[in-house]
Amino acid sequence: MSPEIRQAILPAEYGAKLKSLSLAPAWLKLGQLVPAGRPVRLAGPVHWSYREARACLTTASELVPIEQAERRVLGLANPGLTSRLATTPSIFGGLQLILPGEHAPSHRHVPAAARLIIEGAGAFTRVNDKDIPMLPGDLVLTPPHHWHSHHFYSGTEPMVWLDILDHPICVPMETSFLSGEQEVDNDQRAEREYRTDHVIPGLAPYRRPSQLAPRYPIWHFPWPKTESALNAVAANRRKDEPVHMMFVNAETGQSLLETMAFSVLMLRPGEEYAAPTRSASTMVSIIGGEGESTVDELHAKWEAGDTLSCPTFAQVVHRNRSGTKPAYLLLVDDSPMQVKLGIYSEEA
């Protein structure tokens, strides 16, 4: 029976009575809440050209003083997701620009964040009390409730990076706020005491068995190290084995953030990679190279700085169009959260 017919048989005064008691006939919504066979998808596959977005960022820097904006960010707003500012159903991507001499003041909040640097040099992100240099391709974490500010110490050209946040999940959960000065997370105090740099993989600062491992032991993943690791792995891989490496928490082996996983895909010259069809949504940022992707009905040619939104269950193929140069893609997906919720699935 169609929802309209089911609706029609409800007497009007009964409907009014339910409403007055804050009750709702869920049987009218079942088709929307749990549609047969596959989910309702509002998020579309989308491609954002960095060249076009960059021009709009320049205009923003002329129109909006940093003091007014606090963060001068153009959100990658998926046109299907009208009720929230989001790139995929769970992930926000935004392009942030700061000019030489500017700084974005310190704040902290519930949503977890990370940044992928796209362009420029001379700026730092301060996470809690540590200055992290930002250079193209670097990945920098700001986990939940970590103080962060952005500072330009030297340099003459604007800096641009991709902000990556999970507020599309925190906002509908009604947990998102600036946590400011309040003491919200006791673990963090422990972290400040025990956190020290992990200089080489697998060699961690000593801690007694009674001490907890820091939840976020590494905040900075410089691109030169990532690139040389990918190139080293590629040298030992067969041509038909993808070069796909994920960033992991050095203490736990888990994803860097609770909600999002970060990985880098290297496409060797001419290589094509078909991603598994899965329940996770993915934001893809092109670190370097030139290529094209198919995401369901979207066909997009991309270059460095471009972003793609791959919705849940999308059919995704990435291809390096160069016959001589590698391409590198950062993939951010919500699989860790879906696994924790027990809802992650993929097709073989």
Ligand code: 1HN
């Ligand atoms: C935020 O705090 C930053 O700290 C960037 O750089 C983008 C987008 C939405 C909400 C908070 C930042 C953001 C953001």
